[in-house]
Amino acid sequence: xxxxxxxPPHVVIADDQEAVREICTSVxxxxxxxxxxxxxxxxxxxxxxxxxxxxxxCDVRLPDMGGVELLKRLKQSRPAVPVLLMTxxxxxxxxxxxxxxxxxxxxxxxxxxxxxxLLLQDCVRQxxxxxxxxxxxxxxxGPYAGGxxxxxxxxxxxVFRLIGKVAQSRYSVLxxxxxxxxxxxxxxxxxxxxxxxxxxxLPVDCGALVPSLIESELFxxxxxxxxxxxxxxxGLLEVADGGTVFLDEIGELPVDxxxxxxxxxxxxxxxxxxxxxxxxxxxxxxxxxxxDLQAAVAEGRFRKDLFFRLNVVSIKLPPLRERxxxxxxLAEHFLERAAxxxxxxxxxxxAALARLxxxxxxxxxxxxxxxxxxTLAFAAGPRLEVEDLPSYLQQVRAQPVAxxxxxxxxxxxxxxxxxxxxxxxxxxxxxxxxxxxxIGKTTIYRKLKEYAFSARAGGVAGGGR
Ligand SMILES: Nc1ncnc2c1ncn2[C@@H]1O[C@H](COP(=O)(O)OP(=O)(O)OP(=O)(O)O)[C@@H](O)[C@H]1O
Ligand SMILES: [Mg+2]
Numbered sequence: 001x002x003x004x005x006x007x008p009p010h011v012v013i014a015d016d017q018e019a020v021r022e023i024c025t026s027v028x029x030x031x032x033x034x035x036x037x038x039x040x041x042x043x044x045x046x047x048x049x050x051x052x053x054x055x056x057x058c059d060v061r062l063p064d065m066g067g068v069e070l071l072k073r074l075k076q077s078r079p080a081v082p083v084l085l086m087t088x089x090x091x092x093x094x095x096x097x098x099x100x101x102x103x104x105x106x107x108x109x110x111x112x113x114x115x116x117x118l119l120l121q122d123c124v125r126q127x128x129x130x131x132x133x134x135x136x137x138x139x140x141x142g143p144y145a146g147g148x149x150x151x152x153x154x155x156x157x158x159v160f161r162l163i164g165k166v167a168q169s170r171y172s173v174l175x176x177x178x179x180x181x182x183x184x185x186x187x188x189x190x191x192x193x194x195x196x197x198x199x200x201x202l203p204v205d206c207g208a209l210v211p212s213l214i215e216s217e218l219f220x221x222x223x224x225x226x227x228x229x230x231x232x233x234x235g236l237l238e239v240a241d242g243g244t245v246f247l248d249e250i251g252e253l254p255v256d257x258x259x260x261x262x263x264x265x266x267x268x269x270x271x272x273x274x275x276x277x278x279x280x281x282x283x284x285x286x287x288x289x290x291x292d293l294q295a296a297v298a299e300g301r302f303r304k305d306l307f308f309r310l311n312v313v314s315i316k317l318p319p320l321r322e323r324x325x326x327x328x329x330l331a332e333h334f335l336e337r338a339a340x341x342x343x344x345x346x347x348x349x350x351a352a353l354a355r356l357x358x359x360x361x362x363x364x365x366x367x368x369x370x371x372x373x374x375t376l377a378f379a380a381g382p383r384l385e386v387e388d389l390p391s392y393l394q395q396v397r398a399q400p401v402a403x404x405x406x407x408x409x410x411x412x413x414x415x416x417x418x419x420x421x422x423x424x425x426x427x428x429x430x431x432x433x434x435x436x437x438x439i440g441k442t443t444i445y446r447k448l449k450e451y452a453f454s455a456r457a458g459g460v461a462g463g464g465r
Contacts, residue, residue, distance in 0.1 A: 105119050352389055
């Protein structure tokens with residue numbers, strides 16, 4: 001698919017004061033966005049209908065309808081469009097009401113240009129994330145067992161693109177990644193998004209079976225080949241018949257079987273154990289390992305020729321700590337999945353989410369999945385609070401300062417702790433937390449975003465900026 005150049009975000013500004021429209025337009029265009037100014041609610045709806053914007057900025061008072069009315073109407077047809085409300089002094093109450101109705105944020109007039117700039121960027125990002133989340137879910141929603149493949153972070157988007165490219169081919173694929181990063185889900189996606197999705201997908205766990213069993217599973221055997229071989233048994237490489245054999249934990253495959261597998265792949269035929277007859281095979285091989293296979297090759301534990309055969313395309317799954325952006329989305333997905341049908345939707349509080357973001361997930365997505373299920377099992381209310389999390393997560397604090405290389409880092413840590421602590425105390429109410437801490441609401445949003453991006457990613461948390 002040819003890549004289309006990214007379209008600059010479009011901002012619609014609804015305000016009857018020309019000066020305000022001009023200021024907003026100049027800030028938006030300064031950010032590289034396109035801006036359309038309109039003077040009434042009706043006109044705003046018309047423009048949004050023609051081309052859904054990436055953000056609607058509107059005044060709470062427009063000549064023909066209130067901003068809240070405009071918000072309600074827009075949300076009916078375009079629920080995903082972020083709305084930024086502008087209020088005059090004294091109408092903050094309306095803005096708070098609007099936030100409850102789904103406005104993304106509000107701005108009190110007169111405002112600083114910098115504040116508008118940050119909020120516009122926030123709204124655009126939020127809208128894009130929502131869109132990408134939906135796209136990511138839709139793109140790989142398939143009939144395959146194991147559920148959807150979720151991810152909005154740039155590294156996972158790259159993985160999805162790669163899956164999209166190679167799924168249709170019959171190349172061998174090697175999937176690498178720590179335990180619990182989703183290697184099997186990716187293997188299934190490769191199969192079920194491929195042309196041969198109606199053929200079998202056959203997993204073989206090379207780490208869990210004894211060598212003789214792997215051999216008879218893969219290659220089959222003939223009657224009488226060994227004690228207990230009472231009849232002929234077809235190997236999975238043959239049974240696949242156009243489908244996929246997924247060799248999980250390939251690094252555990254004994255060397256003699258590595259030789260046999262390589263020959264089978266190259267010659268496209270196998271000889272069942274104890275037999276003389278050769279059987280043609282038509283199979284796609286997808287292999288996975290959490291080992292460093294190249295190191296195993298260097299140490300002579302894994303055959304180089306087989307490594308090259310399997311590694312025609314390799315997909316590396318990043319550990320969850322390197323893609324914190326995926327944590328909220330995955331958590332939401334597991335919440336939805338675990339909830340009994342018809343039950344009220346439940347959500348993590350901001351403070352609980354902050355804990356999830358600060359933890360480094362050694363067990364990756366699988367650990368997050370277990371954590372969500374455990375939390376649900378013990379929580380009573382619709383909002384899942386820090387106290388509902390498994391105890392090891394309740395103890396998670398901001399990153400330890402012990403090895404802080406500099407005072408600046410330590411200050412950033414203290415700031416981060418203070419913000420997360422305040423959020424916890426006010427049960428995730430960001431505006432209230434900002435007030436208590438004596439910082440602006442844009443600052444708290446920006447900080448939280450920084451933490452989300454940098455949590456555990458190379459020790460730059462807090463940004464130090
Ligand atoms: N991107 C994802 N979206 C949704 N669910 C995921 C994702 N990645 C992993 N999971 C879920 O996390 C769990 C672990 O995934 P999976 O079994 O594929 O990991 P793995 O890398 O094969 O782990 P291991 O090395 O331990 O075998 C599964 O329940 C899977 O459904
Ligand atoms: Mg696995």
